[in-house]
Amino acid sequence: MSTYNISEIVQQLRQVRDQWREQQNRTDQSHREFPSRDAIAHAVDALKGALYPLRLGPPDLRHAGEDFYVGHTLDTALQALQTQALTELQYRQRGEGQPAHEIAAQAQQAVLTFARNLPSLRRLLDTDVLAAFQGDPAARSVDEVVLSYPGVLALIHHRIAHVFYQLQLPLLARIISELAHGQTGIDIHPGAQIDAGFFIDHGTGVVIGETTVIGRNVRLYQAVTLGAKRFPKDAQGHLQKGWARHPIVQDDVVIYAGATILGRVTIGQGAVIGGNVWVTDDVPAGAHVSQASLQQAHHVAHVQTATAHAVV
Known part of the structure; x- marks a missing residue:
């Protein structure tokens, strides 16, 4: 017998959850409702490595292996993001009766569009890195800026999040932004x-x-x-x-x-x-x-x- 009467606490917590779900009209528990913050964090870390492989990638990576690393890392990260995008779309469209294959295709298309934006996103980030290097007399190199500046980390997250925001995946985008907010204290809305x-x-x-x-x-x-x-506020006070x-x-x-x-x-x-x-x-x-x-x-x-x- 546990000292803490765990079974009673578990039962009471289940009752609280059930009450909340009933109030929010959430009765379908056949699949995970929300994107995973941990899965998104891992995917974004992989994307940062793919964008700046010799700076933010694995410590043993060398120039000769860049393309292989970037290709493998991108494939893994994009598949993970597609899963999270699908989860968000299922959450938003629950009860609307949209066929599952259409939602899956929508998630796939969104992440495909994001993937195609990665080269231009890297070019845009390079302008931010140069702005930081040129604007800060304490910066000794662009490598120092990429590796250690919180403003650059926040911008990497924001540039990624903003694309997903434009692709109508606001929850995925917001989680990506808030990951940087927690690390840097810089709060940039993905919009x-x-x-x-x-x-x-x-x-x-x-x-x-x-x-x-x-x-x-x-x-x-x-x-x-x-x-x-x-x-x-509107007429109802919202x-x-x-x-x-x-x-x-x-x-x-x-x-x-x-x-x-x-x-x-x-x-x-x-x-x-x-x-x-x-x-x-x-x-x-x-x-x-x-x-x-x-x-x-x-x-x-x-x-x-x-x-x-x-x-x-």
């Missing part, structure tokens, strides 16, 4: 659109929302938030989803540590956003925004309002 040459320096605490649009050659520092200003609510950051923008930019505002090309500022309005191209400039603008607005009242 965010990020152009080439993106660099996140240091990185911890960076948050980039789902509908954010980021142009070319943008640089962020730690604790930057590109977030939503408000969350409107949060409305899917609408554009995050910033647009145009090309060549630099955003320093601790800055918070909220809402569907546009940060114009070449603008510089100083540290620890709070931005909720558009910023023109080439502008420099700092705490001092915001305080000055607030003071001018206050004087203009007071003058207008005096005239009236």
